[in-house]
Amino acid sequence: MLLEERLSHLPRICKRIYRPIQALTHLMSTDAIQRAWQIVDQIPGRATGAYSHSQGVKGLRDTIAAGIEERDGFPANPDDIFMTDGASPAVHNMMQLLIRSENDGILCPIPQYPLYSASIDLHGGFLVPYYLDEATGWGLEIPELKKQLEAAKSKGINVRALVVINPGNPTGQVLGEENQRDIVEFCKQEGLVLLADEVYQENVYVPEKKFHSFKKVSRSMGYGENDITLVSFQSVSKGYHGECGKRGGYMEVTGFSAEVREQIYKVASVNLCSNISGQILASLVMSPPKVGDESYESFNAEKENILESLARRAKTLEDAFNKLEGVTCNKAEGAMYLFPQIRLSQKAIKAAGDANTAPDNFYCKRLLNATGVVVVPGSGFGQVPGTWHFRCTILPPEEKIPAIVTRLTEFHEKFMDEFRD
Amino acid sequence: MLLEERLSHLPRICKRIYRPIQALTHLMSTDAIQRAWQIVDQIPGRATGAYSHSQGVKGLRDTIAAGIEERDGFPANPDDIFMTDGASPAVHNMMQLLIRSENDGILCPIPQYPLYSASIDLHGGFLVPYYLDEATGWGLEIPELKKQLEAAKSKGINVRALVVINPGNPTGQVLGEENQRDIVEFCKQEGLVLLADEVYQENVYVPEKKFHSFKKVSRSMGYGENDITLVSFQSVSKGYHGECGKRGGYMEVTGFSAEVREQIYKVASVNLCSNISGQILASLVMSPPKVGDESYESFNAEKENILESLARRAKTLEDAFNKLEGVTCNKAEGAMYLFPQIRLSQKAIKAAGDANTAPDNFYCKRLLNATGVVVVPGSGFGQVPGTWHFRCTILPPEEKIPAIVTRLTEFHEKFMDEFRD
Numbered sequence: 001m002l003l004e005e006r007l008s009h010l011p012r013i014c015k016r017i018y019r020p021i022q023a024l025t026h027l028m029s030t031d032a033i034q035r036a037w038q039i040v041d042q043i044p045g046r047a048t049g050a051y052s053h054s055q056g057v058k059g060l061r062d063t064i065a066a067g068i069e070e071r072d073g074f075p076a077n078p079d080d081i082f083m084t085d086g087a088s089p090a091v092h093n094m095m096q097l098l099i100r101s102e103n104d105g106i107l108c109p110i111p112q113y114p115l116y117s118a119s120i121d122l123h124g125g126f127l128v129p130y131y132l133d134e135a136t137g138w139g140l141e142i143p144e145l146k147k148q149l150e151a152a153k154s155k156g157i158n159v160r161a162l163v164v165i166n167p168g169n170p171t172g173q174v175l176g177e178e179n180q181r182d183i184v185e186f187c188k189q190e191g192l193v194l195l196a197d198e199v200y201q202e203n204v205y206v207p208e209k210k211f212h213s214f215k216k217v218s219r220s221m222g223y224g225e226n227d228i229t230l231v232s233f234q235s236v237s238k239g240y241h242g243e244c245g246k247r248g249g250y251m252e253v254t255g256f257s258a259e260v261r262e263q264i265y266k267v268a269s270v271n272l273c274s275n276i277s278g279q280i281l282a283s284l285v286m287s288p289p290k291v292g293d294e295s296y297e298s299f300n301a302e303k304e305n306i307l308e309s310l311a312r313r314a315k316t317l318e319d320a321f322n323k324l325e326g327v328t329c330n331k332a333e334g335a336m337y338l339f340p341q342i343r344l345s346q347k348a349i350k351a352a353g354d355a356n357t358a359p360d361n362f363y364c365k366r367l368l369n370a371t372g373v374v375v376v377p378g379s380g381f382g383q384v385p386g387t388w389h390f391r392c393t394i395l396p397p398e399e400k401i402p403a404i405v406t407r408l409t410e411f412h413e414k415f416m417d418e419f420r421d
Numbered sequence: 422m423l424l425e426e427r428l429s430h431l432p433r434i435c436k437r438i439y440r441p442i443q444a445l446t447h448l449m450s451t452d453a454i455q456r457a458w459q460i461v462d463q464i465p466g467r468a469t470g471a472y473s474h475s476q477g478v479k480g481l482r483d484t485i486a487a488g489i490e491e492r493d494g495f496p497a498n499p500d501d502i503f504m505t506d507g508a509s510p511a512v513h514n515m516m517q518l519l520i521r522s523e524n525d526g527i528l529c530p531i532p533q534y535p536l537y538s539a540s541i542d543l544h545g546g547f548l549v550p551y552y553l554d555e556a557t558g559w560g561l562e563i564p565e566l567k568k569q570l571e572a573a574k575s576k577g578i579n580v581r582a583l584v585v586i587n588p589g590n591p592t593g594q595v596l597g598e599e600n601q602r603d604i605v606e607f608c609k610q611e612g613l614v615l616l617a618d619e620v621y622q623e624n625v626y627v628p629e630k631k632f633h634s635f636k637k638v639s640r641s642m643g644y645g646e647n648d649i650t651l652v653s654f655q656s657v658s659k660g661y662h663g664e665c666g667k668r669g670g671y672m673e674v675t676g677f678s679a680e681v682r683e684q685i686y687k688v689a690s691v692n693l694c695s696n697i698s699g700q701i702l703a704s705l706v707m708s709p710p711k712v713g714d715e716s717y718e719s720f721n722a723e724k725e726n727i728l729e730s731l732a733r734r735a736k737t738l739e740d741a742f743n744k745l746e747g748v749t750c751n752k753a754e755g756a757m758y759l760f761p762q763i764r765l766s767q768k769a770i771k772a773a774g775d776a777n778t779a780p781d782n783f784y785c786k787r788l789l790n791a792t793g794v795v796v797v798p799g800s801g802f803g804q805v806p807g808t809w810h811f812r813c814t815i816l817p818p819e820e821k822i823p824a825i826v827t828r829l830t831e832f833h834e835k836f837m838d839e840f841r842d
Contacts, residue, residue, distance in 0.1 A: 020444035027441075049664040083504045086666065088692040096543060122517060124545070243470040247506060247668075247696035270539045271509040275668035275696045304807045 026352055029295035048276040050147040054081025054269035057276065060283040061398065064250060064272070067286030072216035075198060076252065082264065083250045083282055085274045087199050090251035092119050094231055095265050097260070098160045099125035105157040107148065107192070109140070109239040111339060111389070113169040113380035128152040128159055131384060134341065136332045138173040140164065142182050151189060161193035162186070167200040167211065167334025168390035170381050172314070174209040179218040184228060193229045194218075199249075200335040202239035205311035209333050229255035236281040236338065238305040246296035248278030300357065313394040313401050314338065321392075322407040325413045338392045339378070360388040366415060371407040441567070450575070460701055461578050466590070469697040475690035477504025477671065478697065481704040485671060487748065488707030493637035497673065504671045504703055506695045508620050508656040511672035513540050514615060514688050515652055519581045520546035526529070526578040527570065528613070530561070532760060532802035549573040549580055552752065554804060555762065557749050558750065559594040563583065570611060573629035577634040582614035588621040588755025591802045591812035593603050593735070595630040595754040601638040605649060614650045615639075620670075621756040623660035626732035631753050636675065650676035657702040661727040669699030669706070734757065734815040741826040742813075744803040745833045759813045769840035787836060792828040 042059025053060065061078035066257050068076035084090040089207045098104065106128040108116045120127045130148045133139040145162070152159050164183060166175045173185075187194040196214040204211050218228050232252045237241055237244035253264060287297040314332035321329035321340040329340035344352075352362035360377035367373055377390030396404060428707040446454055459466050461478025474576045476482065482499035488495035519525065526547040539699035552568045554560040566583070573580050586602060587596045596604075608615040619643040625632050640648050653673045658665030672686060681737045710720040735753035742750035742761040750761035765780045767771075768816035787796055799810030817825060 020441040020448075023441035023444070050666045051658075052666060084694065085696060092692075115691060122688070122691070171582050209512050237472075243474060244693070245471045245697040247694075267543070270536060270543070271507065271513075273666070273668075275699055276666040277698055278696055392585060 003011060023098040026116065027342070029293070030297075031289060031293035031295050033114075035284075036313065039283070043276065048275075050278070052273045052276060052279065054265065054271075054273050055079075055081060056279045056282075060279050061250075063283040064286045068213075068252060069281075070285075072213055072219065074216060074219040076215075077254075079284065080252050080254055081250050082253065082268055083248075083274050083279045084250070084268075085278060086237055086248040087197070087233040087249035087251070088115055088119075089271075089274070090231075090233050090249060091115055091195075091197075092122075093123065093264060094161070094193075094251070095119040095123045096267055097264060098193060099123040100113065102126060103156060105152050105159040107145065107152075107159060107162040109163065109165060109168070109171075111170050111383055111391075112163070112376065113165060113197070114380055116163055117382075125371050126152075126157050128157060132168070132171055132173070134330065134384070134387075137333075138168055138171040138339075140175060140179060140183065142180075144187055145183075145186055155179065159190075162363050163195045163197065164214070165197040165200075166214075168237070168337050169197070169200065169202055169335045170339045170376075171330070172332040172335045172337050172339065173202050173330065176209070176210065177212050177217060180212060180214060181221060184214065184218045184223065187230075188228050188248060190222065196232045198232050198304050199235040199238045201234065202307070202308065203336060204334040205307070206333045207332065208399065211334070215252065225255050227255070234282070234286070236278065236285050239285065240303045241281075241312075243281055243284055246278045246281050247275055266308070270378055309398050310394055313396070313398055316374055316392060316401050316405065317392060325408065325416050327412070332394065336394050338394065339381075339389050341387055341389050344388055345416075345419045345421045348415070349421050351419060358388075362418070363388070363415065364390050367408070367411055370411045370414075373404055373408055373411075423578055425531065434837055447715050449511055450714070450719075451713035452710060452716050458707075460704070462829075463699065466608055468544065469701070470602075471697075473694045473700065475692075475694050476502060477499075477695060477700045477703075478641075481672075481700050484704040485707045487638070487675060488704075489728065490517075490778055492707075493634055493640065495640040498635075498675075498839070501675055502671050502701045503672050504567075504695050505672070505689075505701060506668040507656040507658055507665070507724075508618070508672070509536055509668035510667070510695070511652075511670060512536055512616075512618075514685060515582070516540040516544040516546065517688055518601050518671050518685060519614060520544040523547060524577060524579050526573050526580045526726050527616075528566065528573075528580060528583040530584065530586060530589070530592075532591050532799065532804055533584070533800055534586060534618070537584050538803075541645075541653075544753075547573075549578060550580050550803065553592055554596070555751065555805070555808075558754075559589055559592040559760075561596060561600060563607055566604075566607055580611075580783040581611065582616050584616045584618065585635070586636075588616070590621065590626055590756050591748070591751040591758045591760045592751070593756045593758050594751065595625050595627070595632065595761065597627065597630070598633050598638060601633060601635060601640060605639045605642060605644065608651075609644060614652065617653045617774075620655050620656040620659045621686060623728070624637065624731065624757060625755040626728070626735055627752065627754045631757070635825050636673065637688065646676050648676070657699065657701070657706050659707050661708065661724045661731075662702075662706055665700045668696060669701075669703040699716055730819050731757070731815055733817055734745065734817070737822050737826065738813060738815060739828065745830065746837050748833070755817065757815055759815065760802075762810050766840045766842045767836075768842050769836070771838060772840060779809075784809070784836065787812050788829070788832055791832045791835075794832075 001193055043057050061081040064081050065076040065078040065390055102124055105128040106120050107128045107130055110129040111376050117127055128148055130144050130379050133141050149159055198213055202210045214230055215232055229293050234250055236248035286313040290294045317338055318329050318332055321327050327340050329338055332338050349359045352359040355362055358379045364377045375390040375392045383389050432834040482502040486497040486499040486500050512736050523545055528549045528551055531550040531552050536546055549569055551565050554562050570580055573619040583821050615635055619634055622632045629798050635651055636653055655671055657667055659667035710717040722749050738759055739750050739753055747764040748761050750759055770780045776783055779800045781800050785796050785798045796811040796813045804810050
């Protein structure tokens with residue numbers, strides 16, 4: 001439908017608004033305008049001010065399901081999509097569902113994004129830790145999963161689910177496909193729900209790694225709805241878009257019985273629905289401009305620019321950390337973080353104790369006070385006892401990174417000198 | 422600052438966009454434009470795409486606090502405001518805080534908006550019911566509160582808080598100020614947190630009643646931070662605005678210790694922040710155009726039109742219900758609902774039993790199938806055992822109300838004839 005026709009159908013549109021809107025739309029690509037109309041048509045009431053279906057607007061879920069299909073090459077069902085205000089409420093919904101008592105456990109990576117520890121705590125469950133192997137680039141090793149699962153079982157913990165964050169937060173690793181298959185097999189055999197945090201799926205920076213969704217991996221192994229229970233979390237807050245203030249996100253839930261699905265829906269419906277603008281953004285994230293669209297080239301150039309810049313920032317910071325005395329830093333293959341390990345002297349550890357704080361906190365606070373650079377102590381994410389880390393984001397503007405590296409390096413040298421044993 | 426100056430400061434603004442935007446802004450009132458710039462200036466980064474402080478953008482909370490001060494005539498502190506995606510997450514945050522075990526109880530009105538029963542259930546607490554008195558226009562009677570509190574205590578329930586919904590959902594009553602003082606006194610004496618659901622504060626339809634916030638009432642009694650612990654919930658979803666798809670809301674928390682406040686903040690921060698557009702709307706709801714503003718007259722006319730129309734709809738439906746055989750309906754003083762009682766025949770009750778459903782469900786489903794009119798059975802809200810009700814919203818377009826009344830009346834007559842004992 002032409003803009004003229006469209007406008008004539010819209011009530012309350014003042015005729016005087018027509019010309020400037022027309023002038024603005026002449027500046028936009030035809031596919032963007034078409035998409036905007038398509039979205040307006042998908043929303044009952046053609047506006048963003050009313051509640052939607054508690055899973056999100058059906059038409060937008062159709063778009064997301066189509067996007068998942070295109071990404072994975074396997075079918076996706078719009079009824080499996082639950083749209084949420086960012087991914088966090090989706091994680092809470094799952095913890096609500098899975099945790100029945102303090103004897104219910106959830107396998108979580110250490111280090112982990114603290115949403116998981118917080119949500120498990122808030123829902124009264126038990127976090128069963130499994131350690132990522134720093135020596136193999138934060139590898140997720142199946143024997144470690146098995147060991148921790150058995151240890152939990154022997155303590156009477158009923159382990160219900162496995163959380164995997166891929167690409168990793170705070171660790172920045174990207175899982176290999178072979179490894180993912182082993183994880184799927186492990187969940188299938190142990191009857192665990194696989195909670196796949198895939199919010200960094202667009203953020204992969206190294207040519208030798210690719211993002212594969214756990215849905216794609218499990219389907220390519222021939223496992224369907226009846227073989228594995230899988231939840232994938234996605235968000236508009238990450239990727240190359242990073243629209244975190246919009247609070248858009250969704251989870252795709254597969255492999256649950258109809259009865260359990262009904263409970264997921266019931267919990268979702270308590271809060272009525274997620275915000276409609278966030279829902280629209282989530283649909284856009286999963287259906288970006290395509291080859292042939294008028295906007296494709298400029299879209300793609302901007303996307304590639306952002307991702308290439310993030311990759312350069314990650315590499316620069318990684319190299320800088322690895323040059324620091326006593327610091328080692330794994331490759332940032334994806335996500336938005338580096339998680340270097342810092343070996344602190346006994347003198348520094350004692351000074352931290354005297355200041356009544358953990359050694360990594362001590363280091364990070366000193367860094368902040370000396371340079372204004374904020375990094376987050378490893379304690380907030382968990383780490384192998386006796387090791388110390390911090391999480392550093394790769395998000396500062398690229399032109400500021402050299403100055404950050406200089407300040408950080410200067411601080412570190414002074415710190416190491418001050419606390420040399 | 423002039424628009425010209427402003428635009429020159431905005432990066433990424435294409436020069437070609439300038440003219441149409443200028444043309445559009447000429448159509449807007451100066452106070453609206455000023456407000457828009459003010460909001461842009463209040464948001465760090467001047468855009469809605471980034472996370473905010475977990476309580477919400479500070480400048481927007483300043484605006485809300487100022488709005489509360491103007492409404493109540495008593496000081497409000499922006500640090501007491503927690504902005505949320507609609508009011509529901511705020512209610513969950515409070516239940517999370519207050520409920521420690523299944524022995525912790527929350528006094529809730531019956532009938533009640535089922536968010537409360539759901540949230541108490543999800544957090545593993547105990548709903549302590551108190552019945553609103555239908556005979557006195559859904560009155561909230563202190564002796565009933567005392568009776569139910571004592572009964573709960575004698576069962577070993579540790580009652581932590583009192584939920585009051587004012588104006589009432591689903592019951593539509595507006596509390597008198599005297600009654601509110603008694604409620605405040607009751608909470609103070611019993612050491613209960615007063616959870617005041619005040620999302621319908623703009624929706625009062627009768628001249629003899631006015632909305633008074635519990636904060637105002639308690640402050641006017643001379644009770645401050647140290648005397649009473651009070652939480653007020655507000656939303657952009659109701660009022661004359663009804664922008665429920667935007668998911669904006671907040672709670673104002675007063676009277677908690679610094680230690681408890683920190684826990685509230687901690688829980689809020691798990692989800693990072695609420696959506697920024699919803700935050701902006703919440704600030705607008707609490708600071709509408711003022712006398713002297715260019716837009717005031719048109720704003721006020723639209724607001725009054727909406728509220729007067731809602732009042733007429735409420736009255737029409739109330740009168741229609743009261744004309745039906747076996748139906749009585751209290752006055753809709755506020756909110757957006759009527760909650761008529763329907764006296765069903767033994768024959769109808771038996772038919773419902775045969776259909777394996779509650780009598781009110783049976784009536785509502787028959788109504789839906791016969792007329793397409795949706796009302797919600799009283800069972801969903803709670804009611805005195807042996808009585809049957811349904812909730813009817815006053816939101817259908819005013820011009821459709823007469824047809825709804827006709828269809829409803831016709832259905833009701835036939836239903837009563839069919840099931841006459």
